[in-house]
Amino acid sequence: MNRFHGKTVLISGGARGQGAAEARMLVAEGARVIIGDILDDQGGALAAELGAAARYIHLDVTSEADWDAAARLAEETGGLHGFVNNAGILVPGTILGTSLESWDRVIRINQTGCFLGMRAVAPVMARTGGGSIVNISSDAGLRGTPGGFAYGATKWALRGMTKSAALDFVGRNIRVNSIHPGPVDTELLQTRTAEQNALSLAMVPMGRLGTVDEVARLVLFVLSDDCPFMTGAEIAADGGISL
Template sequence: MARFSGKVVLISGGARGQGAAEARQIVAEGGRVVLGDVLEAEGQALAAELGAAARFLRQDVTRAEDWAAAVALAEREFGGLHGLVNNAGIYRPLPLMQTDAAHWERHFEVNQLGCFLGMQAVVPVMERGGGGSIVNISSTAGLRGSPNAIAYSSTKWALRGMTKAAAVDLAPKQIRVNSVHPGPIDTEMVKVWSNEQRTKRLSQIPLGRMGTAEDVARVVLFLLSDEAAYVTGAEIAVDGGASL
């Protein structure tokens, strides 16, 4: 039997990059996905590619009502919800002294508040279904200091703590919560780097290459699956050794 047969997973920021890679792999293994994103054209195109096993809705993760709509869509179209990937996030690098309150608050709203609202939104339906799995996408910037990224790093460190607190709170409901910490992954998010910055980051990776969205997706799928049934509150770096 396919690993995700009968399972439904909600992926925020699911229109492209890591979220899209996760969606493709889940559907390939028999699952169904609800894709939430503000990138409507890309999200609709991915849902069309994946066919009957996928639904897309426009989702602003900073709005509780958008989370409620995503959960309702999963229940209405697929009959329940078994997994959540809090994948949506922004990365707009600035050093400490160039970061103003608005820049800080925007990172907080998308990266941290969005994750909090997502976890709250899915718990009732997961509990009714007998449990589930939540995967919060943090970063190696949540494991170590990261240059020129005070706002981003703060939110990713916060996700690390939120994951552990939620894992304790939700264990009696049979809902597992884990965090994944990607390093430099070759997606749209890192196109803000100059060639010099990219070369420097590559030189710091023991495995000698940038990661791919598929590298991250494979770890996320493990944590969503029953293969990780005794794993909760864990943090897994997917970074080629960059955080060593």
Template structure:
């Protein structure tokens, strides 16, 4: 039986990479998926496209209104949208770059949670999956804005988890390591090679491997799990 049969899901940053893999897997597992992105999203069986700039409250409101008007409920939110943009150390990080990274990675997740909570609270259930990172759990030399934003997502997830657990709304975070996505492939080869060299499994992960973790957290298989961190990193943080 499909794990998400009859569920309605909203996935941000779903035009490509991990977000697209999540949308496709959820649709395969029976969900109707609304795939939001600032880039064009290719519709497919079970996947509806939405324009969604996660840093804009109005975009979130329109997305949720559209879904509720069509289905009357929203069961799952995956806050996947993210950017790195600024690879500099803290002293060299431009304020505009800092604000942009925080706006997408941290504020975007905050706005997403706020947008879906009323419907989930009314239904008395829901699952929210927020994307943090291995860099949300430990420090890295450089990428100061990304490090800070993803650390914020990690603890915001725990805050929401303990706040809304009595209402049967589960909130968990996913912490990927180096995953073969367009964002990662655009990074310098020596940077990626250095991370792979420090990864016990000795390779990048795939978007589908991360999507499998999201499926577990979104489905009833994880019905007694909230406030948890699912690390998908080939063993990087185990060292």
């Protein structure tokens, strides 16, 4: 398939994990990708592996200046047709176990980063003729999350921000949808103890972790022209954990 021939897609947090899987799959389907992350070595190595179709840019999603630079690069690369708001961190903690400092950090990366990203790239995307934004929320944005208070707050926020942005951008031909993966086998889960991960896995009706490729295939579908009437939707790929 060559669904993304001639199209450019920006992925935040794309140096590893789900974002890296999306970058690989997009390039295989003909896209140019801009990989943004704070992991410069890993992001640079991934771009080198993917060749001329990939560029790496240092992008701390909490920095307005970094977003401006990413938007400029997209403009120079021929515009922007897709954007995956994928960067995120998981800091485990119940409400009583969450310090203000930790809360602020999670909100700033997961939620404010998503806001800054959509605000920075939408004008470029509109000038390109429109496109598709995918915000990576979580099953934690569809249900309560025991022991993940701040993380869950941000993932619910992304779900709501997606719907408001979908309405704000509808006249610019930009679709905005949220994807809600269940537990996926990436380094993110290493921030939790083995016991916490076992408890989370026990809640998944399918009884297994998701894979990065399973999420990436769904992200590509939502980015593509295969679902032109879909905007403001919340799509779960979570082994049934949010049911």
